[in-house]
Amino acid sequence: MTTPKRTSRASDTRGKQLPWIAIAVVMAVLLVVSGVAVWQAWNWLDRYAEFDKTFAGKDFVASKLDSVKIGLTIVAGGGALVALYLAVRRQRTAEQDLRDRQAAQQHIELDAAARRVTELYTRAADQLGSGNASVRLAGFYALERLAQDNPNQRQTIVNLWCSYLRMPRVPQADNAKKPHSLTRPLQRRSVHRRITSQTSDRTTAAATRVEARMEHDVRTSVQRLLTDHLHPRPDANGRPTNSRYWPEQLNLDLTEATLTDFRFEGCTVASIRFDRATFHGDAWFDDITVNGDASFDDTTFTGDASFSDVKFATKASFRNAKFTGSAWFRGASFTGDAVFDDVTFSGVVFGGTNFIPGAKFGGHTSFHSATFTGHANFNRVTFNAASFRGATFTKDTRFDNATFARNATFAGVTFADDAIFSDITFDGDGLYNDAKFLSQVSFFGSNFAASAFFHDAVFAPGAWFGDVRFGGGVDFGGSRFESMAACLGAKADLDVGVTTMRTLPSGWTCSEDAVEIVSEGRWGLLVPVPVVLTESSLVN
Missing domain, CATH: 1.10.287 (Helix Hairpins)
Known part of the structure; x- marks a missing residue:
């Protein structure tokens, strides 16, 4: 040529x-x-x-x-x-x-x-197809050297590593199949055969255990290779200090992979897919940066999972994921859509997390039908638009000092334990229609800048709305309180218009006599409805 x-x-x-x-x-x-x-x-x-x-x-x-x-x-x-x-x-x-x-x-x-x-x-x-684990491991390190010297081959080699991790693991042989008991006449005729068979079974089980252990070492080595080459280890000025770092924007596809004690902290990738993957042991994704889509749909985390300080530049999806241990999302940043529909959490912390609107995806956060079986902590979280429609919180839930820049939807949510929504800022509508608060709930000091909807909600004893500001429509129509709500210090905007719906909690009304005039308008205090004592009530 x-x-x-x-x-x-x-x-x-x-x-x-x-x-x-x-x-x-x-x-x-x-x-x-x-x-x-x-x-x-x-x-x-x-x-x-x-x-x-x-x-x-x-x-x-x-x-x-x-x-x-x-x-x-x-x-x-x-x-x-x-x-x-x-x-x-x-x-x-x-x-x-x-x-x-x-x-x-x-x-x-x-x-x-x-x-x-x-x-x-x-x-x-x-x-990599060898039956000897040491030969397979040598193949991975040979591929690493090849990728280190040939940057244009790195994505191909990473794809090969990921495909190996997606392969089924060697089964453990701890519960090796034992031989069936033989009848006495047959035992007398084949004693030697039985002893030989049992010895062979024990040898096979021991060999399988050794192979499983060696395969475990190979897979964890591959996991470390990925982390070693995708972690820049930046200095104070953001420049990479890791001489083995591969600066190309690489894509990881670990769909249906089985990973053990997976550590991916600080890595930077173009996109990641962990759909239907299984994480045995703890999984660490702290401080990772994903410049494209991140997908964890149908993923199972058998241990703790940490996503603290992660940065998702576009869409992040955890649809139908299962967190059987604790999950941390402290300081996480979701620039695009964040989808947690049908997720099961045993315990989750979202403290300081930011769900920021993105130019393309709009930054919608969805926890539709999610199940939180442990403590749920969303303190100081900033949402753009968020929906928890149909979610279930089985233990205490905290949204202290959270901010919802657009609508916050909690329609049909069940709070089986205490729910704390203190000092929240609702810049959009707060939708709690058909919500069930089966234990104490507190909205103390929260600010509803738009409308607040609690239509057909159910409140157990201990519903606190003290110092709440209702800046738009208020709808508690059809709601049921097992005991009178505490609304001392709560205020409603009197200048929102006569057509605006204002159905307050049972036993409370907005007084136009007790008016607070501030720069943003006139606010009426919520006061208990006067009880008219009749002769029959006095007799009773």
């Missing part, structure tokens, strides 16, 4: 050069012009000599000789130009030939390097 290219380039270059016939024509033209010039000079000198009788003798001969010299000089100059052109053409041809040879050599070297990379890749990939 290289020879035709080189010949083509050379022929193109030579095609632009003057042919020999053109050079001969130029030389002939020069000779003719020089001869004509000399002849014209002589003819002029003859006529001048006839006109001027004093111009004769030596002067006449010297003038003719000078004209001849001038003609010869013109011819010599033309010849020199032609010689210079020929020298330049030879130089350009030599240089072009050199460039062609260098290009051909470069193609040969690149082709040889590509064949070498392919050979090394194939050989290392073949090692």
Whole structure:
């Protein structure tokens, strides 16, 4: 393939050069012009000599000789130009030939390097299929060296590592199948056979356990290889200090993978997929940066899972994931949509988490039908728009000092234990229709800048709305309180308009006599409804 290219380039270059016939024509033209010039000079000198009788003798001969010299000089100059052109053409041809040879050599070297990379890749990939764990491990480290020297092969090699982790694991043999008991007559006839069979079973079980342990070591080594090359370890100025860091934006696909004690802290990737993956032991994703989509749909975390200070640049999905241990999302940042629909949490902390609106996805956060079987902590979380519709909280839930920039939906949510919504800022509507508060609930000090809907909600004894500010519509229609709600210090905006719905908790009304006038308008205090004592009630 290289020879035709080189010949083509050379022929193109030579095609632009003057042919020999053109050079001969130029030389002939020069000779003719020089001869004509000399002849014209002589003819002029003859006529001048006839006109001027004093111009004769030596002067006449010297003038003719000078004209001849001038003609010869013109011819010599033309010849020199032609010689210079020929020298330049030879130089350009030599240089072009050199460039062609260098290009051909470069193609040969690149082709040889590509064949070498392919050979090394194939050989290392073949090692991954070996029945010997040490051979497989050697294959992974050979691929690592290959990727370190060939950046354009890194995504391919990472894909191969991920495909290995997606393969089924070697089953543990702790509960190896034991031989069935034999009847007494058969035992008497085959005692030796039974002993041999039991010895063989024990040997097989021991070998399986050893192989499972070695396979575990291979897989954890592959996990460490991923972390080693995807963690930049930045300095104070954000510059990577890890000499083994691969700065390419790599994609990880670990769908249905089985991972053990997975540590991925501080890594930076383009996108990650852990759909239907299983994490045995703890999983650590602290301070990772995902510049594309992150998917953990149907993932199972058998131990604790930490996502503190993570940065999800676009969409992050945990749909139907199961957290059987504790889950931490402290300081996490979700720039795009965050989906936690049908998630099961045994215990979760979202303290200081930010769900920030993104230009493309809008930053909607969804926990539809999620189940929180442990403590749920969303203190100081900033949401854009959030929906917990149909979720279940079996233990105490805290949203202290949280902020909802848009609508917050808790419709149909069940709070089986205490629920704390103190000092929350609702910049959009707060929707708690059909919610069930089966234990104490507190909205103390919260601010509803828009409407607050608690239609058909159920409140157990201990519902606190002290110092709450209702800045828009209020709807407690159809709600049921097992005991009177505590609303001391609560206020409602009197300037929102007469058409705005205002159905307050049972036993409370908004007093227009007790009015607080502030810069943003008039606020009426919530006061208990006066109880009219009748004669029958006094008798009772």
